[in-house]
Amino acid sequence: MGELPFRPVAASSYAEDVDRLFFVLVALTVFFTSAVGITVLALAARYRRGNKVDRSRPSSHNTLLELSWTIPPIFLGLGVFFWSAKIYTQAYAVPENAKEIFVVGKQWMWHIQHSNGIRENNELHIPVGEPVKLTMISQDVIHAFYVPEFRLQRQVEPGQYSSFYFTPTKTGRYHLYCNMYCGTQHSLMGGWVYVMSKADYQKWAASGGSQPVAPGGTPSKTGGLTLTQRGASLYEKFQCNSCHDPAAVQRGRGPSLVGLYGKTRQLADGRKVKADDGYLRNVLYYPAEYPLAGWAVGMPSYKGVLTEEEVLQINAYVKSLKPTAQQSGAGTGGGATAAAAPVPATAAAPTGAAGAPADTAGGNVERNAPAANTDNIQFRHMYGGEQQGQ
Amino acid sequence: MSVSAFDPTGEPWPDRGGGNAAEPVEVGIPRVNYLNADHTIKSWLLTTDHKRIGILYLISISVMFLLGGLSAAIVRLQLTAPSGLLLSAEAYNKMFSSHGIIMVFLFLVPSIPATLGNFLLPLMVGARDLAFPRLNLMSWYLFIAGGLLTLGALTFGGVETGWTFYTPYSSIYSNSNVALAIVGIFLAGFSSIATAVNFIVTIHKMRAPGLTWFRLPLFIWAMYATSLIIILGTPVVAITLLLVVVERVFHIGIFSPELGGDPVLFQHMFWFYSHPAVYIMILPSMGIISEVIAANSKKRVFGYTFVAFSSVAIAVFGFLVWGHHMFATTQSMYASMVFSVLSFLVAIPSAVKVFNWTATVYKGSVEFSATMIYALGFLGLFTIGGLTGLYLASLATDIHLTATYFIVAHFHYIMVGGAVTGYLAGLHFWWPKMTGRLYPEFWAKLSAIILFVGFNLTFFPQFVAGYVGMPRRYAFYAPEYQIWQVLSSAGASVLAVGMLIPVIYLLWSLKYGKIAGANPWGAVGLEWTTSSPPPTTNFHEVPVVTWEAYEYHPIHDDDKDLTIPSPTAPEVTAEERKA
Numbered sequence: 027m028g029e030l031p032f033r034p035v036a037a038s039s040y041a042e043d044v045d046r047l048f049f050v051l052v053a054l055t056v057f058f059t060s061a062v063g064i065t066v067l068a069l070a071a072r073y074r075r076g077n078k079v080d081r082s083r084p085s086s087h088n089t090l091l092e093l094s095w096t097i098p099p100i101f102l103g104l105g106v107f108f109w110s111a112k113i114y115t116q117a118y119a120v121p122e123n124a125k126e127i128f129v130v131g132k133q134w135m136w137h138i139q140h141s142n143g144i145r146e147n148n149e150l151h152i153p154v155g156e157p158v159k160l161t162m163i164s165q166d167v168i169h170a171f172y173v174p175e176f177r178l179q180r181q182v183e184p185g186q187y188s189s190f191y192f193t194p195t196k197t198g199r200y201h202l203y204c205n206m207y208c209g210t211q212h213s214l215m216g217g218w219v220y221v222m223s224k225a226d227y228q229k230w231a232a233s234g235g236s237q238p239v240a241p242g243g244t245p246s247k248t249g250g251l252t253l254t255q256r257g258a259s260l261y262e263k264f265q266c267n268s269c270h271d272p273a274a275v276q277r278g279r280g281p282s283l284v285g286l287y288g289k290t291r292q293l294a295d296g297r298k299v300k301a302d303d304g305y306l307r308n309v310l311y312y313p314a315e316y317p318l319a320g321w322a323v324g325m326p327s328y329k330g331v332l333t334e335e336e337v338l339q340i341n342a343y344v345k346s347l348k349p350t351a352q353q354s355g356a357g358t359g360g361g362a363t364a365a366a367a368p369v370p371a372t373a374a375a376p377t378g379a380a381g382a383p384a385d386t387a388g389g390n391v392e393r394n395a396p397a398a399n400t401d402n403i404q405f406r407h408m409y410g411g412e413q414q415g416q
Numbered sequence: 417m418s419v420s421a422f423d424p425t426g427e428p429w430p431d432r433g434g435g436n437a438a439e440p441v442e443v444g445i446p447r448v449n450y451l452n453a454d455h456t457i458k459s460w461l462l463t464t465d466h467k468r469i470g471i472l473y474l475i476s477i478s479v480m481f482l483l484g485g486l487s488a489a490i491v492r493l494q495l496t497a498p499s500g501l502l503l504s505a506e507a508y509n510k511m512f513s514s515h516g517i518i519m520v521f522l523f524l525v526p527s528i529p530a531t532l533g534n535f536l537l538p539l540m541v542g543a544r545d546l547a548f549p550r551l552n553l554m555s556w557y558l559f560i561a562g563g564l565l566t567l568g569a570l571t572f573g574g575v576e577t578g579w580t581f582y583t584p585y586s587s588i589y590s591n592s593n594v595a596l597a598i599v600g601i602f603l604a605g606f607s608s609i610a611t612a613v614n615f616i617v618t619i620h621k622m623r624a625p626g627l628t629w630f631r632l633p634l635f636i637w638a639m640y641a642t643s644l645i646i647i648l649g650t651p652v653v654a655i656t657l658l659l660v661v662v663e664r665v666f667h668i669g670i671f672s673p674e675l676g677g678d679p680v681l682f683q684h685m686f687w688f689y690s691h692p693a694v695y696i697m698i699l700p701s702m703g704i705i706s707e708v709i710a711a712n713s714k715k716r717v718f719g720y721t722f723v724a725f726s727s728v729a730i731a732v733f734g735f736l737v738w739g740h741h742m743f744a745t746t747q748s749m750y751a752s753m754v755f756s757v758l759s760f761l762v763a764i765p766s767a768v769k770v771f772n773w774t775a776t777v778y779k780g781s782v783e784f785s786a787t788m789i790y791a792l793g794f795l796g797l798f799t800i801g802g803l804t805g806l807y808l809a810s811l812a813t814d815i816h817l818t819a820t821y822f823i824v825a826h827f828h829y830i831m832v833g834g835a836v837t838g839y840l841a842g843l844h845f846w847w848p849k850m851t852g853r854l855y856p857e858f859w860a861k862l863s864a865i866i867l868f869v870g871f872n873l874t875f876f877p878q879f880v881a882g883y884v885g886m887p888r889r890y891a892f893y894a895p896e897y898q899i900w901q902v903l904s905s906a907g908a909s910v911l912a913v914g915m916l917i918p919v920i921y922l923l924w925s926l927k928y929g930k931i932a933g934a935n936p937w938g939a940v941g942l943e944w945t946t947s948s949p950p951p952t953t954n955f956h957e958v959p960v961v962t963w964e965a966y967e968y969h970p971i972h973d974d975d976k977d978l979t980i981p982s983p984t985a986p987e988v989t990a991e992e993r994k995a
Contacts (some may be wrong), residue, residue: 034884044812048883051813055803062774062799066792069777073713074784084779086716086966088974095771096722096764103760106810111753114811118749133589167585168679170744170819174885177816181745183680184584185673188746201894205819205887207578209585210506213890405499409894 037200037221038176039193043113045177051106117178120191124159125152128253128338129190131162131169131182133208134215134404137335141342143252144235148217148407151235153227154197160190161303165334172205173219179205187304194221201408214404257343260336264328280325281318285349292319306341307334444931445852449949464549465952470535471850472556477523477531480563484518487511489912492874492905498895508891509576510592516579517570521601522563524835525693528700529611529646530559532842533639535850537615539943539950540633542624542959547617555610562603569597578889580690583671583682587663595664598657605654608696612643612650624942626961633941633965634723638703641727645692645699645734653689656682680745687738695734698798698830699727701838702769705791708841709773711939712788713780716966719772726765733762743814752811759809766802770795785937786860790841793868797833801826804879821900822882825875833871840867840918847922848936852949853929859921867914873907940967 036042072079127150130137138146152158162171164184171190172179175198180190204215222230251259261267269280289301294317299305309316310332313325332340450467453459460468491512494503503511534552538545546552569575573593577586586594619640623632659670660682669675671682710717717723739747739755773795782788804826807813817823848854881900886893893901935944940963946955964971 032880032884040812044816047810048807048813048816051803051807051810054806055800058803059796059799062770063796066774066777066795069774069780070713070782070784070788070792073777073780073782075781081779081781083972084715084969085718085972085974087719087721091775091974092719092722092768092772096768099767100761100764103763103806104757106806107757107760110810110812111756114752114815115749117815167589168582172819172885172887174816174820179744179815179818183673183746185679186746201885203885203887207509207580207582207585207889209589210509210576212509213505213887213892405892409498409892 035175035196035198035200036177037173037194037196037198038178039195040113040116041175041177041195043116047106047110047113054102054106117191120159120189121157124157124191126159126161127152128335128342129160129162129171129182130165130334130338131171131204131208131215132165133167134204134211136171136202136204136215136217139253139335139338140231140235141253142231143256144231146235148202148404149220150202150218151220151222151227151230152194153224154194154221155224157191157193161187161338162190163187163307163334163338167208168206169204169208169215170206172203173200174203175200175219181206187307194219197221197223197226211404214408216408218408253339253342254346257339257341257346260332260340261343264331266340269325281321283344284347286347287345293317294319294321303338303341306344307337310337310340444933445949446947446951448951449852449947450952451852451949453952462553464545464553466534466538466546466549466552467850467950467952467954469552469556470531470533473526473530473534473559476556476560476563477527480518480522483567484515484523485912485915487515487518489908491515492908494891495893495901496898496905498893498898500891503891505891506576509578509889510570510574512889513575513578514570517566517575517597517601519831520579520693521604522559522566524697524831525608526559526604526611527697527835527839528704528842529608529615529639529642529696530555532704532839532846533615533642533700534611536846536943537618537636537639538622539849539946539954540636540941541619541622542627542942542955542961543618543622544953544955546614547622548614551610552614555607555614558603558607558610562600562605562607564600565603566597566600569593569600580686581657581660581682582686583660583663583679584674584677587660587670587682588672588674595661598661602654602657605650608646609650612646615639615643616647624959624961627942630721630724631961631963631965632724633703634706634717634720634727635700635703637724637727638699638706641731642696642699644728644731645696648735649689649692649696652685653693656685656689659685680742680747683742683745684738687741688735691738691741692731692734694827694830695730697835698838699730701794701835701842702727702766704838704842704845705773705794706769707939707941708787708791708845709776710966710968711845711937712783712785712791713777714783714938714968715776715778715780716964716968716971717772718775718778719768720965722768723772726768729765730762733758733765737762737809740809740814741818743811744818756809756811756814760806763802763806763809766798770799770802784861786855786857786864787841787845787937789861789864789868790837790844793864793871794834794837794841797829797837797868797871801829801833804829817882819888820882821878821886821888824888825878825882828875828878833875837867837871840864843922844918845937846943847925848932849943849948849950851926851929852932853925854932854936855918855925855929856921859917863914863917863921866910866917870907870910870912870914874904874911875907877901877903877907941965 033045036045073081126141128139130139136148136150138150140146144151160171162180162182163186164182166184168184169182170179171182175196176192176194178190178192180188182188198221200219200221202216202219204212208215268274270283272282272284274280275282286301287306291299291301291305293299299316305316309325311327311329313323313327317323328337450465460472463469463472490503491508494501494508494511500508534546570593575590575592575594575597577590577592577594581594581598619632619636662668663670663672663675663677667675669677671677671679673679706717706723737755737759739751740759743752743756773791804822807817808823808826844855844860877900881897881904882888884897884900886897886900932948934947936948937944942955942959942961943950945959
């Protein structure tokens with residue numbers, strides 16, 4: 027699949043840099059290994075027992091010589107370190123305009139939600155040339171999101187978000203692996219990353235991601251809702267509005283969520299916490315651990331009620347609550363929800379009736395069906411059974 | 417073979433009859449020695465003789481090695497086909513876990529310290545036994561108890577967490593026999609701690625008169641550094657693993673976020689021990705290589721002090737680099753950078769050793785014996801293993817290579833290419849001392865070469881498989897990796913042959929091997945001054961050491977351009993020192 031059997035496609039902005047460093051390290055390895063190997067064999071051959079050579083004054087200590095092979099490698103090592111660290115920081119320098127995609131790992135599948143509402147299992151479709159930031163969390167054990175062609179991986183941990191940033195530079199279909207041992211079907215937890223041309227991606231997104239790209243791939247569905255709209259409908263469903271809508275906020279029922287995202291919050295115990303994705307998730311799951319200064323904790327825990335996917339949807343909705351919306355009047359704060367509400371009102375039913383159960387049914391099939399059967403299906407999906415047949 | 421084989425054209429040096437022996441040594445097998453002093457089973461099972469305990473350990477860990485090797489063979493068979501040749505995913509996971517757990521906790525960690533270390537340490541320091549002989553016996557029983565529990569867990573029900581026991585998989589999700597296996601490892605850990613305490617006290621308090629710190633063989637320095645790591649590190653992993661059991665059994669939240677714990681905390685605590693544990697495995701081998709290269713070159717190890725202190729430096733710095741196992745976690749970028757730079761620095765003492773061994777050969781009188789071939793093999797494999805470690809210490813490349821086959825190849829180069837090759841070199845080198853008989857040199861040379869070739873054939877393809885992105889611990893994999901897996905499995909069959917030949921000829925030599933005599937290699941060092949096998953009390957009288965370590969020739973120090981004090985040339989030295 028690569029240009030060389032030894033070199034996988036370099037498909038991210040990061041990959042070329044990593045490869046350059048990698049091959050310099052290979053050169054250093056070859057150099058030092060052969061230097062040591064050739065020297066020791068040549069010396070051993072020359073000074074083999076019985077060979078008449080000058081052995082006078084055999085030296086057993088020479089500080090200058092020893093320092094000369096101790097100090098330079100330190101600088102060589104430090105040089106490699108700085109170069110490597112410089113490349114590494116790229117993986118953390120997420121630009122503002124990065125396309126945010128949400129990943130939930132669970133035994134043994136990847137569940138992916140796009141901001142436009144498209145959901146996929148074990149597949150990720152992205153346009154070439156656009157920076158992408160994955161916000162990832164695990165629902166159970168530790169997984170790792172690994173795409174060799176991007177030369178990148180990151181652990182996906184339960185309990186906290188990790189992020190994964192890259193810019194795909196080459197269109198193609200690349201393996202997506204779980205690279206942290208996660209149980210029985212670890213080696214079948216994966217699928218494909220599709221890096222598409224901008225036009226193809228537009229087409230794919232416009233069709234709601236329903237265009238099957240690979241045989242055996244799961245056609246993904248949006249259910250007609252964006253991530254934010256899904257969040258809004260959950261917000262309604264769990265009656266978050268009864269405490270957090272502007273009207274309720276004015277009555278002192280709960281703190282306002284408008285403009286909350288990204289702000290620093292003062293907690294009752296003196297901590298100051300930035301309201302990022304992780305904070306929003308933790309407050310939903312463990313409200314008692316984040317008592318807001320000036321408020322009594324009245325919110326129930328949604329642990330076991332909301333799944334990690336749903337938390338990400340609610341987060342998206344909370345993020346969308348910008349102060350500008352509120353400034354146009356107290357009524358519009360509710361209106362924002364109300365405006366979102368009609369969409370869920372019409373679409374929530376089909377989502378609830380068809381979309382969601384289909385999803386969970388899919389999950390159940392994976393979980394409960396006879397292992398051999400699903401193994402086979404997932405094996406063919408991941409590793410291209412059709413290619414094997416050829 | 418004797419010291420006189422060394423034929424310097426420079427200064428003459430008297431043949432001191434096998435390592436400074438003051439008294440004439442017996443040529444044949446002594447009539448009464450530690451092996452035949454008593455024949456009852458009870459005399460073995462209740463022995464407090466460090467040599468007999470060393471033999472008990474040797475037998476036990478050989479069984480462990482066999483079991484671990486067997487599971488490796490099954491793993492390699494499975495991986496010849498992308499969809500798996502013989503096992504289900506679950507069975508495969510249990511198999512690679514068994515391989516890792518047995519090899520790391522029940523073979524590699526105790527291997528050299530408990531066998532050769534136990535046997536040789538008192539002999540090398542001129543003591544009659546270790547400081548605490550009964551503690552030594554207890555450590556073997558702890559090891560056996562821990563080993564049996566762990567093997568029981570692996571056999572009945574199995575364990576499928578891998579040897580790393582990452583949480584929350586091990587503590588909450590796995591349905592396998594995790595708790596029992598951990599209790600076994602916990603016990604085996606205490607056997608290591610007991611051995612390490614014994615070694616440290618013995619080295620401090622029981623050295624023969626005249627045997628100063630800088631006259632100690634480098635093997636002793638290596639055992640000392642290893643013991644330090646064991647004492648400081650093993651309790652941490654013991655507690656960590658116990659906490660996994662606590663969370664598993666009592667549902668007290670420590671590592672699982674569902675119970676309020678932190679899964680990455682486990683990785684910190686686990687690698688705080690398990691990275692230094694790598695040095696527990698490799699440092700003793702380095703000590704052996706120093707002995708073997710010196711004896712086969714009839715040359716003092718070049719830069720004795722640098723080599724001695726590099727062992728201690730490795731032991732100390734080894735504790736500061738655990739975070740390089742966690743670059744791909746949520747660990748902060750800056751923490752990762754600190755761990756990365758420290759990891760580059762910890763490579764330096766190892767490099768110093770390699771360069772110094774190379775320089776030792778210069779102006780030596782080199783015998784290409786089996787042990788020398790093993791040592792040269794070690795040098796090559798360890799150099800590759802060490803240098804490929806830099807790819808993983810380096811942040812950018814680690815993020816691609818970690819948890820792939822690259823890392824599998826890297827640590828096998830260190831653990832098998834380094835630790836096991838060194839162990840085999842040592843086992844051969846001191847086999848005559850332990851048994852009183854020589855192994856057949858030809859077969860030993862042959863197996864040393866087969867091992868080297870087979871090892872490279874097995875593990876080199878895995879570097880490539882890792883670089884092209886094959887994740888480790890995969891029961892099934894993408895067809896494009898098959899070529900590397902098949903090459904590796906084919907190489908493994910060569911490696912297996914190289915492992916089996918020594919088993920056969922070493923056992924054969926017990927009965928049919930030539931009588932070795934006290935010092936078949938013409939090596940210096942106190943252990944060669946006593947008969948082979950040694951008497952139960954090691955020495956007939958307390959040895960007094962008046963010579964430097966590895967004094968195969970007048971010791972010439974380039975710094976001072978003079979010969980330092982030695983039994984034959986004290987005057988010359990003193991004069992030149994004044995100048």
